[in-house]
Amino acid sequence: MLYKGKAVEVLGTKEVFGEQVAWIRILENNDFKQVALEELEHSSSNFSLAHLRFIAIAAKIKDEVAKKNILAPYESSLIPLPHQILVLEKVMQSTQNRFLLADEVGMGKTIEAGLILKELKLRGDIKRILVIVPKSAMLQWQSELKEHFNEVFHIYDSELITSLARTFSNINADQEFNFWEQHNQIIVSTDALKPLERRQGWPQERIDEYNKYRMEAVLNANFDLVVIDEVHKMGGANQLVSRYLLAQALCNTVPNALLLSATPHRGKSDHFRRILQLLDSDAFASEELPEIAELEPYVIRTEKRLAVDYEGNKLFNERETERFDVYLDDERHRRQKALYNAVTDYVIKGFNTARRTNNQATGLIMILFQRLVSSSTAAILSAMQGRLERLRNAEDDELEDYQSESDATADEPLDTFDLEGVYANSAGALVDEDSLLQQLIAQAQECLRVETDAKAEAFISKYKVLQQEYSNPDLKTIIFTEFRTTQKMLKELLEERGYRCAIINGSQELDERKAALGKFRNQAQILIATDAAGESLNMQFCHIIFNYDLPWNPMMIEQRIGRVDRIGQKHKVKAYNMLTDNSVDQRVYEVIEEKLTNIIEQLGIDKTSDVLDSAIDLKKVNKLYLQSLLDPTKFEFAGDKWLNEIKGKLRDYQSTEGILPKVQESEIEYKKAADVKHSPLPVWLEDLLVQYCAIHNGKVERNLAGIYDIQLNGLKQRVTFEQELALSEPGVEHLTLQHDTIRRILSDINEYNYTHGIPVLRSRNNDETPGIWSIWQISAQNSAERKVIYHSYFVADNGKMYAAYANDIWNRILSGNHQLDLVDVCSAEGIESLITQEKEVLRSYHFNAFQNLEADMSAMMEARRTKRVKSFEFQASRINKIGIENIRFSKLKRLQAEHDKWLAEFKASKKVIPGVKHLLSVRIDG
CATH class of the missing domain: 3.40.50.10810 (Tandem AAA-ATPase domain)
Known part of the structure; x- marks a missing residue:
């Protein structure tokens, strides 16, 4: 039946004051309405092969969904x-x-x-x-x-x-x-x-x-x-x-x-x-x-070693981290070496001044300057120019003023720096900082004008070697830096040398970062990223990383590598930690990377583990850098002390690691995931859409990429059934079972009506058995639950049921390879005896199907009741622990009322009502 053009189910009729009234359910949105009976109209059956295939596909999709224990994997744009x-x-x-x-x-x-x-x-x-x-x-x-x-x-x-x-x-x-x-x-x-x-x-x-x-x-x-x-x-x-x-x-x-x-x-x-x-x-x-x-x-x-793909193959590849030393030549990089030494001397004096005046902000800025000069000349120049300007304007210089330099600065809490407890040194304090900054700025400008950044040169040489090694001129490579000025310098230099680059940093909105990531994936060779890229983007299509400068937090290096060393990575990940031959960074690197890695390997702990993040106190790492900077003679003692402390924490971790219950290898059934990956549902949904457009005079065009342009009922849509396409193509919708378009199409199936005639399909090979093939929906429902199953039946003219043959016809019609032609639509009166015979045969089959559903529903209802009672008891015990009395009282009262209402509804809903809906009958003319 139809109501205002929409398919409906008539639940009942009655007469009120002489008017015939119908109680209906609109199939499209499950709304219930009471309407005048005369407003309902019978749906016409304009039979065509597209129409028959549409009903067969829709019923098969609904049956497949009804049989699933879990639906979320089929409703996701990824394959779990x-x-x-x-x-x-x-x-x-x-x-x-x-x-x-x-x-x-x-x-x-x-x-x-x-x-x-x-x-x-x-x-x-x-x-x-x-x-x-x-x-x-x-x-x-x-x-x-x-x-x-x-x-x-x-x-x-x-x-x-x-x-x-x-x-x-x-x-x-x-x-x-x-x-x-x-x-x-x-x-x-x-x-x-x-x-x-x-x-x-x-x-x-x-x-x-x-x-x-x-x-x-x-x-x-x-x-x-x-x-x-x-x-x-x-x-x-x-x-x-x-x-x-x-x-x-x-x-x-x-x-x-x-x-x-x-x-x-x-x-x-x-x-x-x-x-x-x-x-x-x-x-x-x-x-x-x-x-x-x-x-x-x-x-x-679940442990990483058990992770497998849809074919049962191990998911995680090896990774390799390599120290990449960059040596500054006494002639070619003379100005860079001199600038590094001069800035380091300035930083030490500035830090001493900050400690003596108890000015934590200046101390933190000096620490930042040391990190900047280790990154690039461009980065330290920009920061010094900003500090000089604020000094001349008599403005207080705060760490936040350097947010445009470093993505890390804004989120780095001040309490990660402890300026006390670092061994003192004999260096003096700052005198006439204005003049000193002018000299350093001029020195940096001259350095930029005459020399090319040593690390940039080393990267370009290494990248050329890797291009040859992998036989790939478009080899995807990520350069990570903490500082945006270094990022800008690298982009300009590399593009001058003819390389295609993309950038990601914290000043970009998430959509901008995604667009840059798309550019890197599809066009660019090199992505230059700050640690903002380590927060929200996955880059499994790349497996080469350069850490251009090394963050003081060693876990940040792991997070950077973790952007590419993820599920879906098909290659061995290679990370290069770039390190110039300055003693401050080298000393600390040898402790927090090399010696710490040795300890982790000895203990058999995965370096990517969160436990390392738990064990490392960033305050103490920062102190190591300060000690290396301010008084290297005390560094070895400080480094050994830190390593012993970390070793103790990691041993504590191992002592409790064994208490966690672990998934067993035998529990992981890769074939279940393969069933999702190779599910026919997307193919059926695709065909469903095509048949629906055909019978409703719509237009549908598919391009080579797998994107459909649809025109239907005056509306235009661009859709795909492939999640990767939907993610990479703006304006393209991914059609899944729960998408409004698909739900609307699946709801548009009226109950079959014999009075409109029975379509006749004839075999092209003259080898079919004559009889009636049909599809039925059998349901069992109460006010709380509804279970449904879809069956196809074939009752031959001799009165026998052939179940396997019925499913064979269904599958052939689904695939389109059915070798059947629609040759006629005969009247019900013409084969009345066969229809009567079919109804008699099917009655017992329908009843058996309902009984199976009823048994399943009873078990399901009992499990639901048990779970609900346990949930109520648990919630009540939790609420009783709330210290705020008025909140505790109101929540308990509301919970009890909800539970009483649910129990009453549950008791009232135990009666299971059967339902049989006839979807399609076809005369097979052998």
Whole structure:
């Protein structure tokens, strides 16, 4: 039946005051309406092969979806890997949705979290989601959730929260607004949300208001799922640390929780227990470390060595890091050497002056200058010119003034530099800094005018060698630098030499970075990137990296390499750490890279592991650099002390590594992922669209790249069924099962009506069995659940059922290779006896199919009831731990009311109602 041109299902009719009224369900959007019966019209059947194939394909797609245990992999623009599908299945099969995803680094925990939240949404279990991540990862999470799962998340950063709090606090309304309820899917940084106990210069009233619009408001916003990335950073030194208080309050309030960390234990058993108590404080209340069997219902960890692709091959290749020494020639690079020494002397004197006057800002700037002069002449020149200008204008010089030089400066907290405890030296202080800066600036300008940067020369020579070695003149290579001025210098120099370059830095918006990445992938040979590229972009299509200057944080080097050493990398990754022959950087490099690497290899620890990030205290690394700079004679002692401390921390890590339950190799079934990769669904969806356009007088054109231009019902669309195309082509939509266009097309199937006649298909080879082939939808449903199955049947003229033959016809019609022609449409009266016979034969088959569905539904309903009761008990126990009485009381009251309502609806929905819908019948004329 049709209502205003839309396919509908008539649920019932009745007479009201002499008017015939129908209760209908609109198939396109599942809306229910009560309409006048006379407004309904019978759909006409203008049979054609396109029409028959459309119904056959649509039914096959619906049947395939109905049989799937999990749908999220088919709704993603990526194909999940075997271990990621296993994680999704483990979570979905559990009686609770509170998990710690503890896969090793680089295994795609973000993808796993995306799959889980997508699956929970598809099942209708969750609607409101809060994702808490480090500030630097917010854009990456937002981008990956949109690109891979078509889930739009809104970023709430500190500035937005402060602005909203100010606005909402000024609204004089009868009912208080909670701006955390304005969006259902939110990403927020950890530190933007954590509560304050005190802040210098703030009265208690302002602190209370700050907390009210953050933690308190979030707790009242009724999120269904909280995702906490890098949860090991929330564990804190004790249970009173603000980050832990935030995580604890949220996990006590929100029914579903996903915690992500490669190193939740961090070598400390008390820290690990606190993380586990976020999942279930009762189950992990003991002071003892839990047994593996106790952890298995909550913790999933897959090791890199088990990661395989869709054919069962190992995923991760080897990587190689090589020290690349750049020697400055006494003649060719005389001015660069002299400038480095002069700036180093200036930095030492400036640092001494800062210490004597207790001016931390100047001390930090001097440290930055040392890093700049190690990077390039252009970088230190720009910074010195800026400092001289501010000195002459009597302006205070702050680290933020150099944000345009370094992407790292803005996010580098001041407390990572401790100016105390570094052995003193006998160098003097700054005198007449203005004149000294003028001399240094002139020296740098002369150096730039006469000499080519030594590291740039060395890179060009090495790149030429690599082009020959790989037999690839367009070899993709990334140069990483901390500083934008160095980046600019390199781009200009390399382009002068004829190389094609792209750049990425922190001044660009995410869309600009993606465009630059696209240029690098499709056109450029060399990408020159600051560490902004290490935050939100993956570059597996490149495998050669040059670290032009070395960040003082050794984990930053690993993060840079990690942009290319990821799942999907097909080559051995080669990273070159460029180091000039200056003693300051060389001394520290030998400690934090070479000696530390030896220790890690001796202990058998993966250098890319988060544990290294956990073990390294950046304050102490910075002190090593300062010691190397200010008094090299004390450096060896300071370096050995630091290495011994790191070694102890790494041993602590190893002592707790064995307590995590690990996924076994036998559990990872690569064929399940291969089924997703090779699923016929995209092919069927493609054919479905083509047939739909054919029977609705639409136009569809496909170009060689696989992009379709569609004109249908006055609307134009550019679409593709390939996720890679959709990601790389702006304005092209990726059509999946949940896309509105596909959902609308799949809903446009009316119930078959014999009165319109029966299409007759005749074999081109005259070798078909005569009979009636049909497709049916059998359903079992109550008010809470609905299970559906689609069957094809063939009842021969002799009254026998041939199931295998029925499926063979269905598959042939699907493929288009059916060798059948539509030759006629006969009336039902003409074959009335055959139709009657078909109905009699099919009655028992329909009933058996329904009974199977009913049994499945009963088991599913009981599992749902058990899970719901456990969830209620868990939520009630968590809410009882909330310290704020009014929040605790209101949440308990609301939870009990929701639970009582659910139980009542559950009891009322136990009655299962059968349904049989006839979709198509075809006369096969042998």
